[in-house]
Amino acid sequence: MIDLCDISKIYRVGDEEIHALDRVSMTVAEGEFVGITGPSGSGKSTMMHIIGCLDTADYGTYRLDGQPVEHRSEGDLAVIRNRKIGFIFQSFNLISRMTLEENVELPLIYQGVSPHVRRERVGAALERVGLSNRRKHTPNSISGGQQQRAAIARALVTEPALILADEPTGNLDSKTGESILELFRELNASGKTIVLITHDNHIAGETGRTIRIMDGRIEGTG
């Protein structure tokens, strides 16, 4: 599903070059549940952005579903993000002036799905994360755990094959975090490929495979 080969990402700040990713190679098969850990600043988020087509690598090749992603137009990348990938962030990233329902509906609007079908699928996605009774609420009137569930509903609503989560439990207490993790396990069981970034060794232990990153390089898998 994911095939990274010698991927490098270099940021230049003034005269200094920061190798956020340094010739990283790895593969993730369809249906896998992969955890990525590593200290702060090691390049986890940078890797996830490249995998999620939010950013492009400076060197190396990346194939998603066997298709090379380099040299694709911005419009093509937007379509890939919209149809193949669901993002979940540490800070939830819901749009605060819209209701949960409207937030979850947004990716479907960009897909051009008809209003009737949208309503059905939004309802189903919210149902799945247990937020059917909060559909008219705005993000700032519900708890962090509920916000993260809404964000997961938004990632699920387009039925993507790949879910990318960047420290989804980072802002939550361990009990709430556990319930979110349970949700991920369910999704994985239903066939979705999941890449989850975390600081938490306990959570990393729950995934099928853990990849450890250090200073932009893969240190080991286990």
Place this chain on the structure above:
Amino acid sequence: MIFQSFKMAWKSISANKPRAFLTMLGIIIGVMSLVVLVSLVTSATNSVTDQIASMGTDMLTVSVMDDKGNPLKQGDLSEIAQDDSIALIAPVSQASGTVKSGTETVSVSIEGTTGAYFQIQGDELASGRLLKTADVENISYVAVLSNEAAVEIYGDANATGRTLTMSGRKYLVVGVLAEDDSMMASFSQNYTVYVPYTVTERLSSAASGVSSFYVAATDAEYIDRAEATVEQALLSRFKNDEDAFFIFNQDTLAETMSSVTNTFSLLLGGIAAISLLVGGIGIMNIMLVSVTERTREIGIRKAIGANKRVILSQFLIEALTICLIGCAIGIALSGLILAVVNLFASDTLTFSFSGSVIIVAVLFSTFIGVAFGIYPARKAAGMHPIDALRYE
């Protein structure tokens, strides 16, 4: 999709109503000044040109400035009137005089003419009769009074059959004209005494002859032919000297009038358009602020699949929506202002929306929304998703 975009735009605009209203204010004031000013000028113009038209677009006024020692006679006029395009010709000589009314004297204008004059002017009688051919031929001392003159001199309009002493001579009043309620008439007092043309000719110390006359064409569409006929006749009479006489065409007056007022309304419209432009700059300013404030939102939208075009149209439609709502409010307020102006304006003048200015206002607001919305929208669309998501 378009409906969806306007709905989204409305949602983000209504998220901060006071700001949205203040942003719109520039457009509201711009549209209001555009619509009100141009509507006022257009309505006034229309009513004036209507009045001119009601005075007869089938009429010419001819003045002879230099008769080259060969003055026009009534007979010459009859000859000109032979042409098919000409219905009537009436000589007019103007003078002023005083009429004794009890102990007071009234200044009047005296018009020496023939019965045809009243037909050309479309004047109606209130009582008595008009001037007849016999009056003119016999040089009779008879007079027809304008309604105002009769009221001023006798206290009421029932003057037929009474006598009138004007500039030392006695006249018999044979008729009184009906009141003239047109707007032109209300501009001035109309104390006019009409007497046979031959009477003024006899009394005048100057050389005799027709110095000015009115021509009515058989139909408004023959007016140009009538003018050509009169011009031809006078040219051959006055040794091809174009400056010897002057032909005044009501139609030309109406045209000049509307070209002057068109320029005027263009000028006012231009000034109003500048204020709209300033309103547009206000919109651009707020849209730029809004794009910066919503950087994170833009990042989120891009992450879940919005492409450049979608983000661009979102912000463009937002700017456009602000402009069009402002435009609608501006037009509504203009209607209110025109209604208030109408309350205070005279009865003969009604101010109404000029349809074309409303179209211009809507088109111009649309243009401003797009022109000033495009830069902030492009800024939003061009953001890198990661940078936008990192923005705090």
